[in-house]
Amino acid sequence: MNPISSPLVTDLYELTMVQAYLELGMTDTAVFELFVRKLPPQRSFLIAAGLRQALDFIQDMRFGDEELEWIERSKLFRPGFAAQLARLRFTGDIHALPEGTAFFPNEPLLRVTAPMPEAQLLETRLLNLVHFQTVVASKAARSRLAAPGKGLIDFGLRRAHGAEAGVLAARASYLAGFDGTSTVIAAPMFGIPVFGTMAHSFVQAHESERAAFEHFASVFPENAVLLIDTYDTVEGARKAVDAAQSFTMKGVRLDSGDLDTLSRQVRKVLDEAGMKNAIIFASGNLDEYRVAELVGAGAPIDSFGIGTSLVTSADYPYLDAVYKLQEYAGRPRRKRSTGKATWPGRKQVYRHYDADGRFLRDVVTVEGDPQPGERLLQPVMQGGRPLAAPRLESSRQRVLDQLARLPAALCGLQPAPAAYPVEIAPALQALAAEVDRATRG
């Protein structure tokens, strides 16, 4: 079985509940919403990502022979359940924020409207796909804001949490304004530019650094970025310059040490050799905080490779993202568990802008309570069929546009002094009160 595509990549309780719903005839329309309950302390906004993979998953969801055989063999379910699962397809509607939209707590980024068993069955993998890309896009946007005009490349695959994490992190960071990735498969899968030249092992495998540089350039004469920190960085820069008399060196990479000081020393070596166009690429335990420091100090670095901290979102590797039942059989529902209460019903988000086009405030209300402002949730799937989805390039442009419209107070790396205003409209507050009165706990 392949974890990327198997419907058994789900929590057991989704299957037990689906069996119960089917047996009990509880197949009325359910409305679930996927949202984030609160921001991590180190985030002032989030970027919606993963919608494309979510729609592919929903459209392709089906139980194959291998899975059905296991369902029967496991003895965890009643006879006949496998046959019901075999017929199951998603036939409902999806509304979502366009990929790349900046959003805030309590704003649904995705709404599922479908017969209960179909809607329930989506929960685990839908969260798994949307949560992770949103985590990475929200993290990546911070580096984009911290380093205007600089190249940013995802270098994280080796320490990403598995293959899918590496691949989706490449996509989510590109969506959020990175310029490319070192992950090769991101090129054929998503059309993302890929970057990379040599590792320390290449230098070490040669008898001398200079021999390594000349060897590499003989194979890649037009594209050589030479890694110069294997032994001594400034000495390495001199050797690169010497070697590059016979080819056009694209640039050098620094991967350790004091990058501020070293980049200045290396820039001097390059400039004195007349290589004004050779770029300096920096990597090595970088994150948005370190990048902001280097940019702020004026270090002459053209591009940054950011790896582990990006793809694991190391300072906060998750979001409080949930998928909650908001309506069943035409009746709004609400969870009241301590610290985890939710707003009931089908919701819509309206965004207001100031005169400069910057976000002013959002209003969350029930669908069918029209408000001024931009309506954010859009239909993306109808009756199980996806509507036209934007291309990754357009979604990336959307992120860059959103970042330009963020209130200035949200653009720094430190926590914003005040949260962005998200108002709960009177109509939604009234509905919550009504549901509380009606629920026999």
Next chain:
Amino acid sequence: MNPISSPLVTDLYELTMVQAYLELGMTDTAVFELFVRKLPPQRSFLIAAGLRQALDFIQDMRFGDEELEWIERSKLFRPGFAAQLARLRFTGDIHALPEGTAFFPNEPLLRVTAPMPEAQLLETRLLNLVHFQTVVASKAARSRLAAPGKGLIDFGLRRAHGAEAGVLAARASYLAGFDGTSTVIAAPMFGIPVFGTMAHSFVQAHESERAAFEHFASVFPENAVLLIDTYDTVEGARKAVDAAQSFTMKGVRLDSGDLDTLSRQVRKVLDEAGMKNAIIFASGNLDEYRVAELVGAGAPIDSFGIGTSLVTSADYPYLDAVYKLQEYAGRPRRKRSTGKATWPGRKQVYRHYDADGRFLRDVVTVEGDPQPGERLLQPVMQGGRPLAAPRLESSRQRVLDQLARLPAALCGLQPAPAAYPVEIAPALQALAAEVDRATRG
């Protein structure tokens, strides 16, 4: 292309280096070692995991038609490179720590000995597979130590970083002593016990909590663990007890609120109803610290569901794991980059035990410098063919045995007062000095 199996799940520089090595005829034997440079502040030991998936990857590594077409189409490589990749198979040897072995910084957990292009090509995905499972197993072992005798279930799939992360986290946590997972596919893939019954949405979809409990029990009369915190936990416990007059309730689950107080109140309700055997299952933002508190306070909780913090290793979502060239063409190699210097040559680790069988100290030396103590690195693949690999159950037993042999100072959740002693043997120190003298930087 499928990220789980595609050889394009790699960094671009692995491919550019392989092309260079092939063109330059640099196909002599290379020795790479995979190790962790230092411990996160919150870890006192690590558990080696992911070896099985690493060996599968190495053995199955080949470029298919789709990948080869892309290699040609991309124009990133010279004509003829695709044909060379098409023939490439791994023909080398692998030595590794048995899965489930506790290990420490600078101790190789895996050593690759193969022609340079084959060995280089493994780097990214090998790290990706071994790093993540080691991260999760090392995190999971802490919960196992914190909650002796308690049930521990992985609940993390929805917030794991993609599908493969969820599936491999289920495996790594089970390896490290968890009792099972909610991730269904872990059962057919690895034979891991799966757990789970109902979500809040199931309760909310019913007109009353009691109706939900009765309905669920009618479908699963022998296996019902009822979720009682949707509205009010103690009230929910009473309703569960009332409903369970008509079936055998396996237990109840608490997912929010003050779990210590609530579990005592719920235990009382269950006991007074004569349901001494009904278990209490707790979940909701748990990690090893919170579990230790609850266990320490004597909260009557039988099993814990641990999700996000486990599968993302939230307090430290990565390790400083690297794959470094240690020897090429018979000559030991060493990287000297600031803060990232490595010990050269093929290494072996010897472990010494005290009279009670607890770890006393480890010695790292060059292979071929026999020492007293247990030799930890074992051959696991020879000439591209895997040797017999232990079953997951045996590796899990190995972890439990290793945890019982850890020095007491390493068993707490707080950082150990002193690091476990890992000595660098004189022979290895002498080799490093010799390499430094010989390297023309």
